[in-house]
Amino acid sequence: MTTQYTFQGYHRPDGTVGVRNHVLLLPVEGISNRVAENVSHIIQGTLALQHPYGDLQFGQDLDLFFRIMTGAGANPNVAAVIVIGMEPVWVDQIASGIEATGKPVARFTIRHVGDLVTTEQVARKAQEFMYCASEMPRQEASLTDIVLSTKCSESDPTNGLAANPIVGTVVERALAAGTTVLFGETSELTGAEYIIAGRIKTQDQQRKFWQMYHEYIGFIADQRANLLGSQPNQSNLLGGLTTIEEKAFGNITKIGQALIDGVLESAQAPPGKGLWFMNTSSAAAEVLTLFAAAGSVLCMVATGQGNIIGNPLMPVIKLTANPQTAMTMAEHFDLDFSTVLSQQTSIDQGGNMLMDMLLRVAGGRVTASEVLNHNEFVPVKLFRSA
Amino acid sequence: MEPNLLLHTSEDHAGIAITEIKAGEKAHGLVLADHAPIELDVSEDIPLGHKIAVRTVSAGQPIILYGHPVGKALQTIRPGEHVHTHNMQSLRWP
Numbered sequence: 001m002t003t004q005y006t007f008q009g010y011h012r013p014d015g016t017v018g019v020r021n022h023v024l025l026l027p028v029e030g031i032s033n034r035v036a037e038n039v040s041h042i043i044q045g046t047l048a049l050q051h052p053y054g055d056l057q058f059g060q061d062l063d064l065f066f067r068i069m070t071g072a073g074a075n076p077n078v079a080a081v082i083v084i085g086m087e088p089v090w091v092d093q094i095a096s097g098i099e100a101t102g103k104p105v106a107r108f109t110i111r112h113v114g115d116l117v118t119t120e121q122v123a124r125k126a127q128e129f130m131y132c133a134s135e136m137p138r139q140e141a142s143l144t145d146i147v148l149s150t151k152c153s154e155s156d157p158t159n160g161l162a163a164n165p166i167v168g169t170v171v172e173r174a175l176a177a178g179t180t181v182l183f184g185e186t187s188e189l190t191g192a193e194y195i196i197a198g199r200i201k202t203q204d205q206q207r208k209f210w211q212m213y214h215e216y217i218g219f220i221a222d223q224r225a226n227l228l229g230s231q232p233n234q235s236n237l238l239g240g241l242t243t244i245e246e247k248a249f250g251n252i253t254k255i256g257q258a259l260i261d262g263v264l265e266s267a268q269a270p271p272g273k274g275l276w277f278m279n280t281s282s283a284a285a286e287v288l289t290l291f292a293a294a295g296s297v298l299c300m301v302a303t304g305q306g307n308i309i310g311n312p313l314m315p316v317i318k319l320t321a322n323p324q325t326a327m328t329m330a331e332h333f334d335l336d337f338s339t340v341l342s343q344q345t346s347i348d349q350g351g352n353m354l355m356d357m358l359l360r361v362a363g364g365r366v367t368a369s370e371v372l373n374h375n376e377f378v379p380v381k382l383f384r385s386a
Numbered sequence: 387m388e389p390n391l392l393l394h395t396s397e398d399h400a401g402i403a404i405t406e407i408k409a410g411e412k413a414h415g416l417v418l419a420d421h422a423p424i425e426l427d428v429s430e431d432i433p434l435g436h437k438i439a440v441r442t443v444s445a446g447q448p449i450i451l452y453g454h455p456v457g458k459a460l461q462t463i464r465p466g467e468h469v470h471t472h473n474m475q476s477l478r479w480p
Contacts (some may be wrong), residue, residue, distance in 0.1 A: 244472050
């Protein structure tokens with residue numbers, strides 16, 4: 001019999017479950033940020049998702065942009081969305097994509113209206129959406145109903161010794177209970193990529209993985225740059241990680257011994273339950289933005305040297321096993337696992353503590369990243385605009 | 387004695403200091419895979435999180451961590467020495 005992990009969550013019209021209840025103000029282009037920000041100051045509790053892009057993007061880059069923006073609005077942590085843009089065509093494309101989830105969506109365009117009138121229109125709709133969202137109840141939900149994600153960041157060798165294996169045991173338990181988990185960081189598998197490939201359940205998905213991996217590594221090789229200092233980065237080197245292979249072997253311990261159901265493009269929603277690898281960079285703000293756009297409602301970030309990352313759409317649980325980091329940056333962590341590093345606490349006991357925290361956060365306990373207002377929303381841009 | 391050095395597997399060429407260890411001090415190592423103890427003299431100051439060689443690796447030879455090659459030695463590395471970018475390099479992105 002599998003363990004039932006339950007919490008009080010928000011059941012959405014499309015059957016998904018969220019752990020937060022945001023009213024989102026979603027600007028389509030960077031120049032529409034101002035209206036979203038204005039309204040976020042006027043209507044208490046709204047979330048303006050500001051970003052610099054959305055102008056003259058094309059091809060694969062535009063496809064990814066639409067997946068990110070539509071996915072952000074569709075995320076189960078979002079109760080209702082107002083899409084704001086300069087012209088109606090891209091506004092409609094994003095708003096219609098979000099409407100498919102059945103949640104309330106409104107749209108406003110600024111051209112031939114101006115910021116001031118649009119601000120008033122959006123504010124009045126946001127007020128209505130806030131009343132509506134505030135009466136949506138939290139109801140019993142299961143870990144099975146949600147999409148989790150995990151990332152390690154500003155890593156050092158304490159990640160591979162303790163922090164990541166603790167996440168790994170929680171990933172194994174969550175998968176055994178029937179939930180969905182996302183992980184990524186394509187280039188950061190280098191040295192251990194064959195182990196990940198060997199864990200993918202089907203040959204078809206293994207082929208896709210190798211295609212993604214080689215394409216990404218080819219792109220990096222084409223830059224003809226020395227990566228030492230970038231990947232591994234300066235924090236990794238300072239913390240004691242020497243090579244990409246060493247970093248990779250620490251990295252992959254965060255999925256435990258789990259098998260992988262398949263691979264996803266950046267910001268692609270998983271087509272089923274289980275463990276999914278997403279093709280991403282290893283930059284934390286980019287990766288978490290892509291996970292959230294794919295429907296992840298909660299993310300576990302294991303850090304060694306101390307990443308301060310958060311995400312506006314989903315709570316981020318941050319943990320470290322490095323005693324120096326836990327002491328010097330205590331306000332950034334939800335869990336301090338330095339006693340696991342010193343062998344006073346077992347990985348399994350650490351897993352119990354993390355699972356407990358995960359269910360508490362899912363039920364409403366705020367994370368360090370939330371109270372410190374870390375709202376990094378960083379859409380990935382694949383190439384220059386036209 | 388509480389360990390101040392952890393090794394992932396018994397095949398590993400280096401362990402990771404989980405406290406600062408000064409030159410001349412002893413490392414009390416523990417192998418996580420089988421809980422075997424290892425003792426050695428440390429010849430350089432080692433910051434927390436950094437690697438200490440537990441066996442000799444000749445120049446050009448692969449360095450094993452997690453039971454797998456994760457780089458190569460740029461020069462001969464002896465037990466007790468600090469292992470980092472000055473004497474170790476990636477096999478994949480040199």
